[in-house]
Amino acid sequence: MTQAMAAPQSDRPGGPELLVADPDHGLTELAAQGITVVRAVDGPGALLRIGACPPDVLLVSARLPGIDPVTLIESVRRSLATLPIILGTGPEDAELAMRALAAGATACVARPYRCKELLTLIHATHIPGSLPLLRVGDIELDQDAHVVRVAGAAVHVPLREYELLRYLMRNAGRVVTKHEITRKVWRSEGKPPNNTIVVHVKRLRRRLGDDERHPAILLTVRGIGYRITAGDPPRSNGT
Template identity: 35%
Template sequence: MATVFLVEDDESLSNAVAYNLRRAGYDVVALADGEAALRALAAQQPDLIVLDIMLPTIDGFEVCRQVRRTSSVPILVLTARDDEVDRVVGLELGADDYLTKPFSMRELLARVKALLRRRALLIEELQRDREIPPERLAIGPVTIDLAARRVWRSGQEVALKPKEYDLLVYLARHQGRVCTSDGLLRAVWGYDGYGDTRTLAVHIHGLREKLEDDPRHPRLIETVRGIGYRLSPRATS
């Protein structure tokens, strides 16, 4: 049974979300503020965190920042309806996905299921990697060590967020081929159907900032307008 930390200070919303998560078969630890969340995380590692941004004591941004220092546990952030800044900052701090309030419980459960499924696949991949010699992918100045989940650019190690790394590996394994936005969301985030392409765009932007010579004129990760992205064969030249 997967354990979900639910960090939400609105008692009625927390109760409703916890009820639906438990009904779906998850073990839920409900926490009402950021400080309590960090204490709980120091004692127990959950399989997923549902994290509200506006929290007392310590806000969700700081909780997310501190979690990402030591853990790659999936984080689903909850944000206000029209606050795009919250969504972008949350993703830049290492959140894996976001959901705007108000939301349907069906949508919440779908996002939770997708994130947990992707986590399970990554764990399986890591276990397989431990059984075989380290495998590396090289794309121009970029080298990816699949066993160690580490990336270098021109010999300098680059720190990537978990989803940035997963996205880069998927693009590298399909180098030269156009990867549709929906296909990337399905492969990297685990969505069964349509996902929010803004989540993908934020992570593409993060990769370009870290790996491109000029992020404003990318040569490594190309945009194929109206379709998706491609890791360019020119990167090897």
């Protein structure tokens, strides 16, 4: 099986995370509508944030300093093929909007932003209930049915381990840091209890049939975090 890359979708019950790459608009009023707003004031900052912890939706200003917005969109699309990207444009940005859409932008919205219009676009591009099937090697995760299969056989995975596996699979091919797992899976800005993540990873390996001492699927990157790979065919489905 080939590895499927998909843009991360929200792990928060309150709604998606919006990264606003715009020096002039924080859009903090969206928080009252269940949107978690994170801000980057320039292109390099936006790319760093996306690389470290991808958002659910990206809003990019046509006036973004540091990196041309079309270049930023092209760069994001190389690793996140389905991340919803909204370009904020003014009356003078018609040509740039056309190039941005050709580069992979999902939609355009008028700038200065109107909260109601932007909220409609966010919900239209971030659609729960029609989530992609995730596959990494012989592991398949059906996000709509909430089912995990290993080599075609359903495996029982408790909720927290399911959320951890889902986040790792959504970010397959890159190292996910422990801090990122704490934010996205445990939904906390602090630190989880000692060894909590380690214990859940150990249990998850057992359920996936991965070797706990010499894992080939759920790899530990010492001092940083974890990375999921296609690995070797699982030896058992676990219980």
